[in-house]
Amino acid sequence: MTVQPAVRRRLLFMADAFDMRGGGEIVVHHLSGALRERSDVTVLTTTRGPDTVQQSDGLTVHQLHSTYHPRLRPIASFCNPRLTGKIARLLRQLRPDVVHAWNVHGHLSYDALRLAHGSGARVVHTFQDAGPFCYSKYKCWLDPNAPLPERPDYRARPRDCRSCRFHYWTFPPRAALIRRWLSRYVHRGVSVSAELQEALRQNGVTAHDVVPNGLPLDDPAFVGASAERARARHGWGDDPVLITGGRLHFFKGQNQAVDAFAKVAKQHPTARLAILGDKGWFRDTLEQRVAGFGLADRVSFPGFLDRVAYHDCLAASTAFLNLSTYLDPFPTVNLESMALGVPVIGTRLGGTPEAIVDQETGFLVNPFDVDDVAAKALRLIEEPALKHRFGEAGKRRVEQLYTVQHMAAAYEAIYQCR
Numbered sequence: 431m432t433v434q435p436a437v438r439r440r441l442l443f444m445a446d447a448f449d450m451r452g453g454g455e456i457v458v459h460h461l462s463g464a465l466r467e468r469s470d471v472t473v474l475t476t477t478r479g480p481d482t483v484q485q486s487d488g489l490t491v492h493q494l495h496s497t498y499h500p501r502l503r504p505i506a507s508f509c510n511p512r513l514t515g516k517i518a519r520l521l522r523q524l525r526p527d528v529v530h531a532w533n534v535h536g537h538l539s540y541d542a543l544r545l546a547h548g549s550g551a552r553v554v555h556t557f558q559d560a561g562p563f564c565y566s567k568y569k570c571w572l573d574p575n576a577p578l579p580e581r582p583d584y585r586a587r588p589r590d591c592r593s594c595r596f597h598y599w600t601f602p603p604r605a606a607l608i609r610r611w612l613s614r615y616v617h618r619g620v621s622v623s624a625e626l627q628e629a630l631r632q633n634g635v636t637a638h639d640v641v642p643n644g645l646p647l648d649d650p651a652f653v654g655a656s657a658e659r660a661r662a663r664h665g666w667g668d669d670p671v672l673i674t675g676g677r678l679h680f681f682k683g684q685n686q687a688v689d690a691f692a693k694v695a696k697q698h699p700t701a702r703l704a705i706l707g708d709k710g711w712f713r714d715t716l717e718q719r720v721a722g723f724g725l726a727d728r729v730s731f732p733g734f735l736d737r738v739a740y741h742d743c744l745a746a747s748t749a750f751l752n753l754s755t756y757l758d759p760f761p762t763v764n765l766e767s768m769a770l771g772v773p774v775i776g777t778r779l780g781g782t783p784e785a786i787v788d789q790e791t792g793f794l795v796n797p798f799d800v801d802d803v804a805a806k807a808l809r810l811i812e813e814p815a816l817k818h819r820f821g822e823a824g825k826r827r828v829e830q831l832y833t834v835q836h837m838a839a840a841y842e843a844i845y846q847c848r
Contacts, residue, residue, distance in 0.1 A: 623781030644837030661707030674708030683753025693804035
């Protein structure tokens with residue numbers, strides 16, 4: 431009897447960026463790598479430069495040029511007419527069995543989902559943020575001076591939001607059209623966290639499944655992470671170091687991290703804070719904030735690091751401060767820190783409480799309560815046994831729940847589900 435070879439699935443990932451600089455893009459990179467053994471994987475993304483086709487880690491990556499004035503984003507995020515014909519032609523050329531869209535609300539646009547559906551492919555869309563119903567990072571639902579709500583009201587009101595109302599009046603039907611496109615042209619919607627799934631539900635968007643992000647624990651950046659290398663490179667010696675950073679912006683909680691560290695510094699004479707991330711206007715404000723506390727010699731700004739140097743810094747840290755003050759869906763840095771045995775002092779907002787187990791793998795805090803953040807950081811600095819216990823528990827949690835293999839298996843089941 432002749433055994434027919436298994437037919438490989440043709441899988442196309444759509445993502446606005448594929449540059450390993452943001453959390454969502456990194457996850458797509460990890461997932462595409464994990465799936466390419468059993469599927470023919472291609473990536474469609476965008477660039478501010480000319481159209482190109484590149485080979486990246488064994489993947490074919492199609493980059494389509496897209497630029498527009500920022501004021502046009504409410505329209506272009508729904509339908510970017512400059513890319514419509516190019517996407518349609520590429521779909522005809524590739525004939526994918528499955529199109530998996532992941533953050534297409536910047537350049538590829540939600541209309542790419544209509545094109546993918548029209549190609550006959552099964553369309554899966556992963557929701558990584560509040561983009562379907564919000565024009566920004568969706569922080570207006572929260573009053574920082576009030577206790578954190580147990581059951582948040584996530585219903586967006588863009589006409590009343592200072593961050594969103596200009597964008598809303600640029601293109602008022604955007605949210606309604608996105609809901610219609612998602613319901614018509616997506617076979618399966620997936621959220622990266624249960625909290626984001628609930629926020630989507632309250633705004634009329636269905637995410638059928640929750641699949642948390644996962645890490646490739648065999649990545650050399652993890653396996654070879656060296657705390658000693660980071661300490662030598664940055665001159666930290668044996669001092670305890672708290673790390674924060676990533677994308678530097680006020681909604682990511684770095685202001686709160688600086689304020690909390692100012693309290694830590696008064697209690698511990700050698701503690702340091704390192705803020706990782708690109709130089710820009712917000713980093714300038716952070717440097718001014720640090721100088722105002724007289725802590726310029728104890729707070730460093732290493733910049734945007736490559737993956738090896740970044741993981742070295744995490745491995746060297748006493749704790750990572752993830753103090754996001756918005757609906758941060760499921761920060762990958764929580765998993766990266768735990769995988770390296772580093773406790774996380776994490777926000778109670780968004781998806782972080784689904785990854786961090788309070789008083790087991792780290793601490794969950796109100797990010798606006800900097801006194802409590804400082805107290806938790808001091809405990810980890812002054813109690814090495816506690817830090818070690820949290821770190822080991824975090825490693826086990828990632829290995830059991832948050833590997834890229836877990837994530838890939840969940841998505842493969844979704845691809846096959848009818």
